[in-house]
Amino acid sequence: MLLCVDSDAASREATAETLRDAGFAVAEAATAGAARERFDDDLEGLVTEQSLPDGTGLELVADVREAVPDTPCVLFTDVPIAEIDTAAFGDLVVEYVPKDAPEARSEVVDLLNHAVAFRSQTAYPLPENEDARLAALEQYAANPDDLGASFDRLTELAAELFGVKAAAVGLIDTHEQRFLACTGVSFEPMDREDTICTYAILDGDVTVIEDVLDDRRFRDNEGLQAVDIRFYASAPVETPSGEAIGTFCVYDDEPREFSARDRELLSLLGDEAMEQLTLRRRLREVADE
């Protein structure tokens, strides 16, 4: 769903109509306050006027980045660029289309088509096979409640095997990482831009971060600091056709090394997790037949 925010009803309706004609589902809001109530995981994009009765478009973008960080945002506005205080919002990054530009609304459609299809405003790189990866995830993803204790056992064994504080198995969907099992730590779903696994699935192999504080990607990550993660290693949970749909991770609260044999063993655990998901998928298929 796209969210179209503008207090000028005629302008807003014209924009929403153009977006609907292009095939998008569109919700409309006349104020920043009303727009905030529509923030949820279904949000595909935001088109907002800069001048709003109860704030500015850039303030609204800042709130979207907090709530649903991957959302592509377009400032579609009558306010001249010279009058917009971008310096105070320098870290947002938005697309910008002035309303008086020729074919302005069709440019907004083009921008959103591209940004939604290629997800080009994420703050992290996407795997080259992202579309195939998400399609595979759809087939293998399981409800944690249906997995019984098998993944809990695997993570418990992993923590013991490597002598680390915690272990987890997580799946990485379009915007979030969700966990099937955790030992020694409890994870709620995390925004993709905040998890190490987002980067690990780009490697195609075992990823080891011996000291998280030495890595610029993660050293300022408050989520990792809150659960005291200093060491990270993971193996991809990879389908037979090569899509990394998740990771088997181990964590510790102090920096450490990880031997070649450790990497092999972690890789085996990743394979075992994939095998479990494959078997459960087959069971579901048989049950459906």
Place this chain on the structure above:
Amino acid sequence: MSDDRYAFERIPLDAIRPGTTVLLAGPSHAGTRELGLRLLAGRDGEGAILVTTNRRSQRIAADCERAGLRLAADNSAILDCVGGEDADVPAQVLPVSGPSDLTGIGMRYSDVHRKFARSGIDRIRTGLFSLSTLLSFGDLKTVSRFVHTLVGRIDALDGLGVLLIDPAIHDDATISTLSQFCAGRIDVREGEDGPELRARGLPSQSRKWQAFDLGWE
């Protein structure tokens, strides 16, 4: 091969297909910056947009002239994050409050790109000099979002993008992350007889180190 690719004169690189952004990685003393400017020199009718983060527009304009990149106000723009006098610069100079204002850089970039396109310039080469400065003012996550958005825009508009970075002052994970947004990478090093370049990830390019002439007085 179609002839809509971006070609380069006196540089040992094959033409690059429209929509491509490359990470140009090398030390400043080996001529990386000069190579970046020369990659922006196109045929008549093309436009150029430069983002300067650490040199005044007057200075980068002088660098362009020495590199053989001809600037003109109707087809060239410099997004100046440094400030200062812009008198006598043969390009549109668009001030940005500073290298931490990535929102401002992106919006002004879109604006001037749109104006050029409106005046009939549909082939535009974009140079960012440099990512290293942006990384010294902002966190990697923000710079990543900026690069991802800029690369997407260059792709959608069939442009050519060149993003300069000095790998010696960043960790490998940073370079690797930023290179993953780009279609390819050109590495530069100081060879025994002068600067050398090597293309990676770009189709039909040689992957060997090759000497290039700076042509720099």
